[in-house]
Amino acid sequence: MHQANPSRYAETAFQARCGKSGLHLPKISLGLWHNFGSVDDYATARSIALRAFDLGVTHFDLANNYGPAPGTAEETIGRILREDLTAYRDELIISTKAGYTMWPGPHGDFGSRKYLLASLDQSLKRMGLPYVDIFYSHRRDPHTPMEETMGALAQAVRSGKALYAAVSNYNAADTARACAILRDLGTPCVVHQPKYSLFMRTPEEGLLDTVEKEGIGCAVFSPLAQGLLTDRYLCGIPADARAGKAHGFLRPEQISDAKLAQVRALNVIAKERGQSLASMAIAWVLRDKRVTSAIIGASKISQLEQCVAAASSDTLTSDELKRIDAILAA
Numbered sequence: 510m511h512q513a514n515p516s517r518y519a520e521t522a523f524q525a526r527c528g529k530s531g532l533h534l535p536k537i538s539l540g541l542w543h544n545f546g547s548v549d550d551y552a553t554a555r556s557i558a559l560r561a562f563d564l565g566v567t568h569f570d571l572a573n574n575y576g577p578a579p580g581t582a583e584e585t586i587g588r589i590l591r592e593d594l595t596a597y598r599d600e601l602i603i604s605t606k607a608g609y610t611m612w613p614g615p616h617g618d619f620g621s622r623k624y625l626l627a628s629l630d631q632s633l634k635r636m637g638l639p640y641v642d643i644f645y646s647h648r649r650d651p652h653t654p655m656e657e658t659m660g661a662l663a664q665a666v667r668s669g670k671a672l673y674a675a676v677s678n679y680n681a682a683d684t685a686r687a688c689a690i691l692r693d694l695g696t697p698c699v700v701h702q703p704k705y706s707l708f709m710r711t712p713e714e715g716l717l718d719t720v721e722k723e724g725i726g727c728a729v730f731s732p733l734a735q736g737l738l739t740d741r742y743l744c745g746i747p748a749d750a751r752a753g754k755a756h757g758f759l760r761p762e763q764i765s766d767a768k769l770a771q772v773r774a775l776n777v778i779a780k781e782r783g784q785s786l787a788s789m790a791i792a793w794v795l796r797d798k799r800v801t802s803a804i805i806g807a808s809k810i811s812q813l814e815q816c817v818a819a820a821s822s823d824t825l826t827s828d829e830l831k832r833i834d835a836i837l838a839a
């Protein structure tokens with residue numbers, strides 16, 4: 510059993526209230542999309558998760574399909590929880606999702622009640638847990654009434670298999686509707702999970718206003734654009750990097766010369782600030798007070814440590830923000 514660092518909550522500002530709810534999320538959450546599957550080294554995955562908890566990272570973000578193979582990231586965290594963190598379960602926020610392809614046929618994908626509730630049962634079994642803290646609809650299903658999808662989330666909460674309901678990848682209008690339905694059902698939405706980074710600014714076009722208006726939290730994913738917004742690809746594609754792995758979701762063709770030119774220019778500003786580009790990219794998403802948490806991925810403990818430290822880095826000045834915008838507009 511792991512003996513957790515007694516100072517893990519020393520940095521009180523690291524825990525942030527999730528919207529107007531009672532739930533708190535750490536400024537940096539650990540995502541298990543990559544590096545925690547059956548293809549990955551268990552000892553490394555375990556050491557990253559335990560180091561995260563010791564640093565106050567109480568939130569582990571999963572989904573039914575994370576791996577590869579799909580489902581195996583949940584098995585990995587289940588083993589870590591069982592063998593190392595049982596004593597700390599009440600401090601941990603474990604989230605999972607259903608919404609992308611998980612099994613064959615019409616009820617292994619999207620947003621039906623049948624899919625969401627069966628998937629949650631499978632997730633709980635893989636993790637060996639009686640409940641998750643947050644259960645997400647992973648994406649809006651345009652062909653299923655939103656009342657059905659939200660009804661499934663509400664049932665998950667009422668049955669005690671999830672403590673809070675949440676949505677991910679919903680646009681601003683759908684988020685407002687989802688929040689209204691969940692409020693009416695007595696199981697309010699607690700958090701939205703959109704993709705947000707220097708390279709993906711769509712949430713600024715209404716979604717961040719909506720989460721604020723609805724009083725919900727915002728846990729943003731891929732704040733480092735899967736590693737592009739770091740020094741990882743400045744000298745080619747390392748074999749151990751996501752874009753160098755056959756199963757990595759970041760593909761080499763996404764690392765264009767134009768993107769790398771922006772990365773290099775952003776890196777100059779980060780260096781002037783005395784930090785890495787990864788740290789600056791995280792400071793940038795957290796500059797917006799509507800962002801509760803940045804959900805990062807890490808393949809090494811050193812990456813995780815740098816990301817956590819970035820949560821308390823110097824505020825970006827208006828001059829730096831202007832220069833960043835100019836680079837991204839180029």
Ligand SMILES: NC(=O)c1ccc[n+]([C@@H]2O[C@H](COP(=O)([O-])OP(=O)(O)OC[C@H]3O[C@@H](n4cnc5c(N)ncnc54)[C@H](OP(=O)(O)O)[C@@H]3O)[C@@H](O)[C@H]2O)c1
Nearest residue numbers: 540541542730731733734735736739750751805806808812
């Ligand atoms: N809701 C959704 O639809 C959705 C979709 C995607 C992700 N997510 C969630 O968001 C989480 C994070 O996504 P992500 O992994 O794409 O996040 P990310 O933080 O943008 O990228 C993580 C990758 O960046 C690199 N990295 C991290 N810290 C670094 C550092 N300090 N210096 C250099 N490189 C560094 C590592 O790449 P290498 O592995 O190459 O070393 C790491 O795997 C996922 O695990 C998942 O929980 C949710």
